[in-house]
Amino acid sequence: MTLGLLPKARWFKLLAVxxxxxxxxxxxxxxxxxxxxxxxxxxxxxMSPIVFFFVFLGISIVIGIIAVLGGVGGGVIFTPxxxxxxxxxxxIIRATGLFVAMCGSLVAARPxxxxxxxxxxxxFFAGLPYxxxxxxxxxxxxxxxxxxxxxxEAMIRLGLGILVIGIAFLIIFGGKKVEYPDxxxxxxxxxxxxxxxxxxxxxxxxxxxxxxxxxxxxxxxFCGVGLISGLFGVGAGWAMVPVFNLVMLAPLKxxxxxxxxxxxxxDTAAIWPYIMGGGIxxxxxxxCMVGLVIGTMIGAKIMLKIKAGFVRWLIVAVMFGSGTxxxxxxxxxxx
Amino acid sequence: xKKDEAPKPPLAGVIYGEIAYWLLLAGMLVxxxxxxxxxxxxxxxxxTCLLDHLWQGADINTIWAECAGVTEVPHGHxxxxxxxxxxxxxxxxxxxxxxxxxxxxxxxxxGLIRSREKFYFVFAIIIAIILTLSALGIITIAH
Numbered sequence: 395m396t397l398g399l400l401p402k403a404r405w406f407k408l409l410a411v412x413x414x415x416x417x418x419x420x421x422x423x424x425x426x427x428x429x430x431x432x433x434x435x436x437x438x439x440x441m442s443p444i445v446f447f448f449v450f451l452g453i454s455i456v457i458g459i460i461a462v463l464g465g466v467g468g469g470v471i472f473t474p475x476x477x478x479x480x481x482x483x484x485x486i487i488r489a490t491g492l493f494v495a496m497c498g499s500l501v502a503a504r505p506x507x508x509x510x511x512x513x514x515x516x517x518f519f520a521g522l523p524y525x526x527x528x529x530x531x532x533x534x535x536x537x538x539x540x541x542x543x544x545x546x547e548a549m550i551r552l553g554l555g556i557l558v559i560g561i562a563f564l565i566i567f568g569g570k571k572v573e574y575p576d577x578x579x580x581x582x583x584x585x586x587x588x589x590x591x592x593x594x595x596x597x598x599x600x601x602x603x604x605x606x607x608x609x610x611x612x613x614x615x616f617c618g619v620g621l622i623s624g625l626f627g628v629g630a631g632w633a634m635v636p637v638f639n640l641v642m643l644a645p646l647k648x649x650x651x652x653x654x655x656x657x658x659x660x661d662t663a664a665i666w667p668y669i670m671g672g673g674i675x676x677x678x679x680x681x682c683m684v685g686l687v688i689g690t691m692i693g694a695k696i697m698l699k700i701k702a703g704f705v706r707w708l709i710v711a712v713m714f715g716s717g718t719x720x721x722x723x724x725x726x727x728x729x
Numbered sequence: 730x731k732k733d734e735a736p737k738p739p740l741a742g743v744i745y746g747e748i749a750y751w752l753l754l755a756g757m758l759v760x761x762x763x764x765x766x767x768x769x770x771x772x773x774x775x776x777t778c779l780l781d782h783l784w785q786g787a788d789i790n791t792i793w794a795e796c797a798g799v800t801e802v803p804h805g806h807x808x809x810x811x812x813x814x815x816x817x818x819x820x821x822x823x824x825x826x827x828x829x830x831x832x833x834x835x836x837x838x839x840g841l842i843r844s845r846e847k848f849y850f851v852f853a854i855i856i857a858i859i860l861t862l863s864a865l866g867i868i869t870i871a872h
Binding site (some may be wrong): 441442443444446447480481482483485486493496497500501503504505506507508509510512514515517518519521522525526529539587588591592593594601655658659662663664665666667669670671672673674675676677678679680681683684687 | 734735736737738739741742743745746747749750753757760761763764767768774776777779780783784785786787788789792793802803804805806807816819820822823824826827828829830831834837846848849852853855856859860863864866
C-alpha cells in the first residue's frame with residue numbers, strides 16, 4: 395500500500411525522523427534556556443562533576459549502541475550531536491570526538507586483524523595519505539581557531555553541518571554496496587602494489603580470494619578523507635567504506651574491517667596536536683571514551699539479535715537534526 | 730577447503746592489533762582510575778569551574794586561565810610534570826591510549842621484516858615516523 399510517492403512504511407519512518415529532529419531541537423533549546431537561566435551563577439545546570447561524568451557516560455553508551463547498529467563509527471554521531479546540541483566549545487568537542495573515534499577503532503582492530511579480514515597491505519598503503527592529511531586537518535583546525543576567531547568557528551560549524559547532512563544523504567541514497575565485487579582489468583599501478591589477499595569467510599565456509607583496482611584514485615580519496623577527519627574531529631568510516639568497496643572494489647566485509655582499523659591509525663596522528671594543545675579534558679573525554687567503547691560492545695551483541703533497519707533512519711534523523719542546527723549556528727555567527 | 734587450511738593472517742597485522750588493543754585498555758584503566766580520584770579529590774583544574782566554563786562555551790585559553798590559574802595553555806606532555814595530581818594521571822591514561830597505534834605500528838614493522846614485505850615496510854615506517862613525530866609533539870597546534 396502506498397501513500398502518494400512513498401510506501402506506507404517509509405512515511406512512518408519519515409515521520410519518526412521529523413519527530414526526532416524536533417525533539418533534538420527542543421532538547422538543545424532546553425539546554426540553552428537552562429544555561430541562560432543560570433546567569434552569573436555556576437552554569438552547570440545543577441550537575442556535580444560526578445553527575446556530569448555519569449550523564450555523559452550514559453549518553454556515550456547510547457551513541458555507541460546506535461552507531462554500531464547503524465553501521466557507522468561513534469565519532470561521526472558524537473561530534474555533530476555535541477557541537478549542535480551542547481554549548482561546549484567546538485575545539486574541545488572535536489578533540490574529544492577524534493579521541494573517542496580512535497578508541498572505538500583500536501578496540502575493533504584486534505579481531506579484524508586476527509581473522510585476516512582487514513587487509514594490512516591496504517592499511518599501510520591507504521594509511522600514509524590518510525595519516526598525513528589527518529595531521530594537516532588537525533593543524534588547520536588549530537590555525538582556524540587561532541587566527542580566524544568567531545568567523546573561523548562559524549565556518550567550522552557551517553562546514554561540519556553541510557558535511558553531516560551530506561553523510562545523511564549518502565546513507566539514504568548511497569547506492570547499493572556490493573558484497574563481492576567482480577574485479578576485472580586491474581590497472582598496472584594497482585597490480586604492482588600486489589594488494590590482493592585471501593581470508594576465511596565463516597558464513598560460506600570457504601576461503602575468499604579477492605583483488606582490488608583503481609589504487610591511484612584511492613590515494614586521492616584518502617587525502618580528502620584524512621583532511622576532513624582531522625579538521626572536523628570525526629571518524630571517517632562513512633567515507634572509507636565506499637572508497638574501498640565502490641572505488642577500489644574490495645569485498646564489503648574487507649572494506650568495513652579495513653576502514654575501522656585505518657581510522658585508528660589516522661586519528662592517532664590527528665589526536666596528538668589536540669592533546670598537545672591542551673584541548674582534551676579528562677572529565678569530558680574519559681566518560682565519553684568509556685561510554686562509547688561499552689556502547690560499541692553492547693551494540694555488537696544486540697546486532698546479532700535484531701533487525702537494524704530502523705536504526706539507520708534514527709541515525710539519519712540525528713544527522714539531519716545536528717547538521718541543520720550546525721548550519722543555522724554557522725550562518726548566525728557569520729551574520 | 731577446511732578451516733584449518735585457511736590462510737594465516739599477516740603477522741604485521743596481528744602484532745599491530747594485539748599491541749594497540751592491550752595498550753588502549755591499559756590507558757583506559759589508568760584514565761578511569763585518575764578520573765575517579767580527580768572527581769573525589771580534585772586536581773590541577775578545578776572540576777566545578779571546568780564544568781561551569783564548558784557549559785558557558787568557554788574556549789581552552791579561558792578554561793586553563795580561570796580554572797587552573799595558568800597564564801597560558803600548557804603545551805606538550807604537561808601531565809608528566811604533575812603526576813601527583815589526579816587529572817594529570819587521567820591525562821596520562823589518555824596519552825597511553827593514544828600511543829597504542831604508535832607502538833603498534835612500530836611492532837608491525839617487525840612482522841613486515843619477518844615476512845620480507847620490503848615495499849610495505851617502507852610505507853609502514855613512514856606512517857610510524859609520522860605517528861611518532863605527532864606523539865612527541867613535534868607536530869603541534871599553536872595558540
